[in-house]
Amino acid sequence: MLFYGPPGTGKTSTILALARQLFGPDNFRNRVLELNASDERGISIVRDKIKNFARQTPRAQAISSDGKEYPCPPYKIIILDEADSMTQDAQGALRRIMETYARITRFCLVCNYVTRIIEPLASRCSKFRFTPLDHSASSYRLAHIASEEKIQINDPVLEALIYTSAGDLRRAITYLQSAHRLSSSTQPPTQITPQDIQEIAGVVPDSVMRDFVMSLGIEMDTDMQVDAVGKPAFDRIRGKVREIIREGYSASQILSQIHDTVVSHPTLNAKQKSNCALIFAEADKALCDGADEELWILEVALRVHKAIG
Amino acid sequence: MSLWVDQYRPRLLEDLHYHHELSVRLRSLASSGDFPHMLFYGPSGAGKKTRITCTLKQLFGPGVDKLKIDQRVFLSPSKRKLEVNIVQSNFHIEITPSEAGNYDRVVIQELLKEIAQTQQVDLNAKQRFKVVIINEADSLSRDAQAALRRTMEKYMSNMRIILCANSTSRLIAPIKSRCLLMRVAAPSAKDMQAVMQYVSKRAGFDLPLDVASKIIDDSSGNLRKAILCLEALKMQSPDLSGALTIAKPDWETYCHKVADLIISEQSPARVMEVRQKFYELLSHCIPPTIILKTVADRVVERVDDAIKPDVMHWAAVYEVRMRIGSKKIYHLEAWVVKVMSLYKHFFYGMDLTGFD
Numbered sequence: 135m136l137f138y139g140p141p142g143t144g145k146t147s148t149i150l151a152l153a154r155q156l157f158g159p160d161n162f163r164n165r166v167l168e169l170n171a172s173d174e175r176g177i178s179i180v181r182d183k184i185k186n187f188a189r190q191t192p193r194a195q196a197i198s199s200d201g202k203e204y205p206c207p208p209y210k211i212i213i214l215d216e217a218d219s220m221t222q223d224a225q226g227a228l229r230r231i232m233e234t235y236a237r238i239t240r241f242c243l244v245c246n247y248v249t250r251i252i253e254p255l256a257s258r259c260s261k262f263r264f265t266p267l268d269h270s271a272s273s274y275r276l277a278h279i280a281s282e283e284k285i286q287i288n289d290p291v292l293e294a295l296i297y298t299s300a301g302d303l304r305r306a307i308t309y310l311q312s313a314h315r316l317s318s319s320t321q322p323p324t325q326i327t328p329q330d331i332q333e334i335a336g337v338v339p340d341s342v343m344r345d346f347v348m349s350l351g352i353e354m355d356t357d358m359q360v361d362a363v364g365k366p367a368f369d370r371i372r373g374k375v376r377e378i379i380r381e382g383y384s385a386s387q388i389l390s391q392i393h394d395t396v397v398s399h400p401t402l403n404a405k406q407k408s409n410c411a412l413i414f415a416e417a418d419k420a421l422c423d424g425a426d427e428e429l430w431i432l433e434v435a436l437r438v439h440k441a442i443g
Numbered sequence: 444m445s446l447w448v449d450q451y452r453p454r455l456l457e458d459l460h461y462h463h464e465l466s467v468r469l470r471s472l473a474s475s476g477d478f479p480h481m482l483f484y485g486p487s488g489a490g491k492k493t494r495i496t497c498t499l500k501q502l503f504g505p506g507v508d509k510l511k512i513d514q515r516v517f518l519s520p521s522k523r524k525l526e527v528n529i530v531q532s533n534f535h536i537e538i539t540p541s542e543a544g545n546y547d548r549v550v551i552q553e554l555l556k557e558i559a560q561t562q563q564v565d566l567n568a569k570q571r572f573k574v575v576i577i578n579e580a581d582s583l584s585r586d587a588q589a590a591l592r593r594t595m596e597k598y599m600s601n602m603r604i605i606l607c608a609n610s611t612s613r614l615i616a617p618i619k620s621r622c623l624l625m626r627v628a629a630p631s632a633k634d635m636q637a638v639m640q641y642v643s644k645r646a647g648f649d650l651p652l653d654v655a656s657k658i659i660d661d662s663s664g665n666l667r668k669a670i671l672c673l674e675a676l677k678m679q680s681p682d683l684s685g686a687l688t689i690a691k692p693d694w695e696t697y698c699h700k701v702a703d704l705i706i707s708e709q710s711p712a713r714v715m716e717v718r719q720k721f722y723e724l725l726s727h728c729i730p731p732t733i734i735l736k737t738v739a740d741r742v743v744e745r746v747d748d749a750i751k752p753d754v755m756h757w758a759a760v761y762e763v764r765m766r767i768g769s770k771k772i773y774h775l776e777a778w779v780v781k782v783m784s785l786y787k788h789f790f791y792g793m794d795l796t797g798f799d
Contacts, residue, residue, distance in 0.1 A: 141617050170593040219589045305620035308479075312623045315477055316468055336484075336611060336624040368743075368751040380629040380664045382485035384611035421612050425763040426732050429739075433759035436752040 135240070136256060138248040139264025142302030145244045146215055148264075153211050158204035165192060170215035180227040184212060188231055188239040210239050217243040218250035225252045232258050266301025276306060285314050287326055294328035298335040309334050338383045338391055346388075347395050349374045350439045371439060375432045385427035389417055389434065402442065409441040447674045448667055451642045456497045459490070460641065461634035462627065469494065469625075473501040478570070480595055482580070482606040482619065485627035488665030491607050494627060495576060498605075502570055503534040517553055519546045529554075535574040541582040548586040551577075555591070559598030572601050580606035581613040588615045595621050629664030632656070642670060648677070694729045695737060702741035709783035714776065721775050731771040735762055735778065742782060750789050757781045 137145040150168075157165045167187045169179075192210050214220070232241055232255070243259060245251060267275075273292050280287045287310070299306035312334050313326045332339060349370055378388065396402065396410045417434045421427070453459050456473075459466045472478055483491040499507045513529045525546050530537040536558060540547040558573055577583070583591075595604055595618075604622075611619060630638070636655055643650035654676070662669035701720050704713060724734050739758040743751050761778040765771050 142620060215593065216589060219586065299620075302616075302620060308620060308623075312479055315472060315475060315479070318475075333626075334624060336619075336626060368748055372743075376663075380486055382489060382626050382628040384484065386612040420759070420763040423763055424613060424766050425759070426736065427610055427612060429736060429755070429759045429762050432755055436755060440752060 135242045136248070136251065136259035136261045137242065137244045137264060138246065138251075138261065140266055140302065141246060142299070142304035142306075143264040143266060144303065145264050146213075149211075149213055149242050149244060153213070156204065156211075157206055161204070161206055165210045166213065167210070168213040168215065177221070177223045177227050180224045180231070184228070185231055187212060188235040191238055208238070211242060212239060213242045213244065215244045216246075218245035218247045222252060225255050229254050229258070267303050268301075269296060272296050272299075272301070272303050272306060275303060276310060279307060279310065283314070285310070285326070290328050291326050291331060294331040298331060298337055305335075336384065336387060338378075338388055342378065342381070342383075343388075343391050343395065346374055346378060346435075347392065350435055350442065367439060367443075368436070371435045372432060375428065375435055379428045379431065385431050386418070386421055388431060389414060389421070392434070392438070396438070406442055410438050413437045413441065446671070447642055447646065448670045451645050451670075452493055453497060454500060456494075456501050459494070459497065460638045461630050462490075462494075465494070465625065465627070466497075469498045470501055472623075473498055478502065478572070478603055479623040480604045480606075480621055481625055482608065482611070482614070482622035483625045483627055484608045484611050486629045486664060487609060488662075488667040488669075489627045489629045490666060491627045494625075495605055495607060499535055499574060502574070507532045507534055509533070515554075517543070517546070517549050519549050525550065534570075535576060537576040537578065539578040540587060541579045545584065547584055548590050551583070551587045552590050552594075555594050555598075555602070555604075559594065559602045562601050572603050574603050574605060576605045576607065578607050579609075581608040581610055583614075585615065588618055592617050592621070630666055632659050635659045635662075635664075635666060635669055638666060639669060639673060642673065646677075694724060694727065694734075697724060698734060698737040699741050702738045702745070705738075705742060705779055705782060706745050706786070709787050714780060714783070717779050718772070718776055721772060725771065731765055731775060732762060735765070735775060739778075746786065747789065750785050753785055754782055757785075 135149075137149060139145055153166045154162055167184070169184070187210070190210070192208060217225075228241070241259070243251065243255070248256065248261070248263075273296060276292055276295060277287075279285075291313075295306045295309055299309060309331055310326075313330045316330065316334075317326045329339075393411070393414045396407060396414075399407070402410075413434055417430050420430050456466045456470045483495060485491055496507070509532050510530055511532070513531060515527050515529055517525045517527060519525055523546075525543045527538065527540070527542050527550055536554075538550065538554060540550050543550045555575060558575060562571075591604070606614075606618075606622060608614065611624070636652075636659065639655050639658070640650055650673070655673075658669050658672050658676070662672060697720065701717055701724075704717055704720070721734065725731065735758055739754060743754055746754065757778055761774045761781075764777075765774040768774060
């Protein structure tokens with residue numbers, strides 16, 4: 135099996151739950167081998183540890199201790215979590231092992247990017263794609279957790295959680311838990327607000343963003359005036375960028391939020407938007423390569439200004 | 444005698460001077476007993492490290508001050524020996540994995556597993572878990588970050604990780620989603636003013652307001668720099684009166700000189716001159732990114748508005764190439780030549796339109 139999909143969509147949980155249901159608590163230990171990126175997973179491990187485990191013929195166990203019946207099929211499962219961080223060589227070594235011991239050992243690869251799994255391995259697996267959770271599923275789950283933990287949350291908070299986590303349920307749950315810790319530890323305990331969630335998620339507040347975007351020459355509201363008309367555009371933008379960097383917001387976050395603003399902007403025309411998109415794409419690449427944040431945010435700001443003006 | 448920066452560093456969460464909301468949060472988290480993994484991020488000199496040590500103190504009490512420095516040796520897969528310095532107390536351990544260069548993954552794996560698999564033996568300890576502080580987390584390689592992922596979940600019961608980074612851009616999403624993000628913004632001018640007044644009071648002298656604001660302007664939000672600067676000034680003239688000039692670091696004046704050279708003449712001979720200066724700077728271990736930024740800032744101040752965006756644009760482009768490439772000097776020079784040609788073209792264009 136090959137599970138792939140974005141983080142926080144329940145890939146690892148699914149396979150663990152499946153394994154547990156198949157083997158029950160007793161056999162789980164000797165029938166399942168879980169390896170993830172924190173274990174050494176070079177080619178030598180594939181050759182020794184995985185091969186040795188794959189070789190053993192499983193022992194059948196009829197009665198389980200808790201009295202329930204489990205199907206307990208006659209094979210073992212090897213779970214390779216985060217398989218996309220395995221090297222090409224290690225993956226290559228897996229190929230033959232997978233085939234030879236297919237009768238007694240099943241493999242389950244879990245990864246984020248299916249493209250990083252080499253073709254021969256992918257073709258030996260049945261693929262399951264995990265899509266990001268949709269709105270109703272995650273809101274149901276969050277509401278369930280909240281009621282189990284006796285946390286008071288209202289709809290705007292749920293909205294904020296789901297919006298900031300973008301389909302990543304684990305992230306949403308972590309945010310909820312952190313927000314709960316923060317709010318319950320103050321005296322007296324306060325309600326969780328959407329602003330709390332935003333702060334925890336590291337999202338740049340809307341007001342800051344609006345200010346920044348306005349200084350780029352994009353009109354947000356007609357009733358607001360761009361303040362420093364007298365100053366030349368360059369100095370104004372540079373000042374703004376400095377301010378934002380000093381606040382410590384992360385560049386990638388700023389980038390994605392400007393992107394959201396520009397793409398959904400009502401009055402910009404298609405050409406301006408696509409020019410901007412080009413700029414964002416370049417900047418993202420640069421940031422991934424480890425470029426200096428201040429320079430690139432400035433660069434993005436200046437070019438957007440030019441593309442729009 | 445230690446430096447003022449260390450001497451007057453706040454030790455308790457209550458003593459912190461600014462970001463009170465953050466301090467309250469940290470205190471409540473530390474005392475609730477339900478402490479998450481954390482990621483502190485913000486510009487340098489904003490007080491991330493101070494906040495981390497204060498939080499630790501809140502968590503474990505005075506025991507965390509008993510530090511010892513260890514040198515550990517790790518074996519890389521190719522049997523090379525890696526030496527890493529570790530600062531630890533009974534309750535926490537602090538590592539800078541970027542010391543190990545390419546093999547930071549090995550350090551992370553070995554060390555974290557070792558810590559995670561041992562339980563806290565001290566019965567008097569306030570918390571059941573140990574804390575691992577990872578400095579400069581944004582320079583961790585992808586592999587090392589991937590190695591962190593599962594470890595963070597698996598050993599939650601006896602270990603917490605505190606990451607300290609300048610920016611979250613270079614951290615992979617799975618790590619971010621497992622941590623509580625704590626943004627430490629640079630202090631505002633008012634906050635810095637307050638801290639500097641406090642330091643000078645503790646050191647036993649009065650700080651004139653105008654001197655303080657001058658230092659603040661110069662340090663651009665970096666409190667450590669500001670306090671170091673204050674101490675240096677105090678050494679220079681004990682009464683802090685008269686015309687004070689804040690001594691800029693040598694390399695900064697040097698960079699400015701380079702910028703002036705670029706502006707004043709554009710010719711191959713000048714490029715050679717600039718190259719020599721760049722080599723000088725690089726051989727003094729000034730990071731090329733900083734050189735480029737300082738020079739570009741200076742150049743931008745002196746050229747016409749119309750080509751400012753272009754200068755910055757090319758600075759950004761060459762900065763990325765510098766990161767990807769291996770030899771920095773090429774890219775610095777390429778940028779210089781680019782700026783020179785831009786400048787010349789600009790003047791040329793101006794002249795022609797003037798004649799029409």
